Amino acid sequence: MRPLNPEETLQKIKALAEEGLDPYVNAYRYEVTAKAEELKAKFSYLQPGEETEHRVSVAGRLWHVRRHGGITFMDLRDESGRIQLVVRRDIAERSERLSRTLKFLDKGDIVGAKGRVIRTKTGEISVLAEEIEILSIAWRPIPFHEFGVKDPEQRYRERYLDIMLNSRVRGAIVGLYKVEREMRRILDEKGFIEVHTPKLQPIYGGALAKPFVTKINALDRTVYLSIAPETYLKRLVVAGLFKVYEIAVSFRNEDIDATHYPEFVQLEAYQAFADWEDMMSLGEELIAEAVRALYGSYRVEREDGTVLDFSRPWPRVNMVEAIEEALKTRVRDMSREELEELAGRLGVEARDPRAGKIMEKIFEKVAMPRLRNPTFVTMFPRDISPLARPSRQDPRFAERFELYIAGLEVANGYSELNNPVLQYYFFKEEEELRKALEAESHPMDRDYVRALEYGLPPTGGIGIGLYRLMMAITGLPSIKDVIPFTITSPENIELVSESLQELAHRYL
């Protein structure tokens, strides 16, 4: 690997160019015929020392270079895994280009290699290289090996290094893709339509959060980045798309912590003629099958040793009952004042005009931390659920649930409120609330109520926080770990290239 030293880098580049090996001149494409892990599986039958005539070409980044004088071993990493390249002196002596190239190879470089598949004397399935091309150069030292990048600042500033070196982070990013693919497959099979709803919205809604405010120049109009796709998806149900979903990026202008980030991805699905129970079942299926697609099992053993069991069905616990069981106290008929007093005794800060908000806080304090395996918490207070349908059993509560996994709130869903009179009434309530305190409230959305006036079928909906889900199943401690790139404050970046501008003319 090269030192972070422009002068030495310059000498290397010049020397490469003189030998006709400059990859910025030579290497525009490379024919790849095999992947590392596929080769190791396919040739696992080889005995130590056995060689084949099977010629392959592989490409990737050099991970280790072990030079032994007459023989060199290199580990090449591609997107499937690692495979060893072997360069023997007797072969290199027959190819001047190979022996010249070999001198320049450095840990971190991107190379392509052609050769025969063998198993070495010590048992490693390898490509015995006959040709090697330098395809790109690592100008900067990459912090390889056992240490990797630990400095949290460098991890986030140079995230490509963290993703390159940290297999858990890479696994979470690839894992999210597999989760989304499996969820799409299931929803497609059930006849759901995938759509995109506006990210630029004149009225934000579908959740209670501060929005990002921006402007459409063409219309000279203030708009908000979507905090949730919910109200648009339900407009589509009104329109007759009775099974509809979106994997939506949502933006909320709130603080960043271990479980919150201002932009995040959620899958929201709506199904006409279904209620909250159906949506719990759908959520179970989507998540359990995604986990199985990822790990081949409904049981996940996490890095920290804990095991999560996604076998269905998952427990469904009533919020009030969960609190009462934890506290051994009857809370279901408590007034707002009594709840506030209880919260005070529990050390829960809850000054809010809504009794339901205080109830939720108490729940999060006393009952939520106990929930490890996937558990639905049901019957959320009605006054903190302005888009949900009141319970057919007790109108103080909504037919609303949240899903908790490993102490994280991962999903939220309900029987959708389809009564326009009640929806308008709840929006008015929210407006009053906004005046009464600084807390976020749902803005009045007259167009949404108008849509309901055309008739929304009885509908169930669910939103699944996909980053939270990845945190839960990987055990990674911060939501930033599962997001490919997060924002960092500005820095002065020193570039090798800036001091080597004299090279630019070579390539034009």
Place this chain on the structure above:
RNA sequence: GGGCCCGUAGCUCAGCCUGGCAGAGCGGCGGGCUUUUAACCCGUAGGUCCCGGGUUCGAAUCCCGGCGGGCCCGCCA
């Protein structure tokens, strides 16, 4: 918004409490080596101790301010 902690070589970190030559391992560079797996052996270079100010004969170390980062609490998923 409140509190706690961190910043030393390319990477991982020690040194700081109790002020006295800037350190280790890995990596780099040079040499050797035809079966290694973080190869090994010999040699060697490499520093804005985050920045600024103060105390002191003397500051990586103590004090003040700033910058960058992390964690916890409050609020939003």
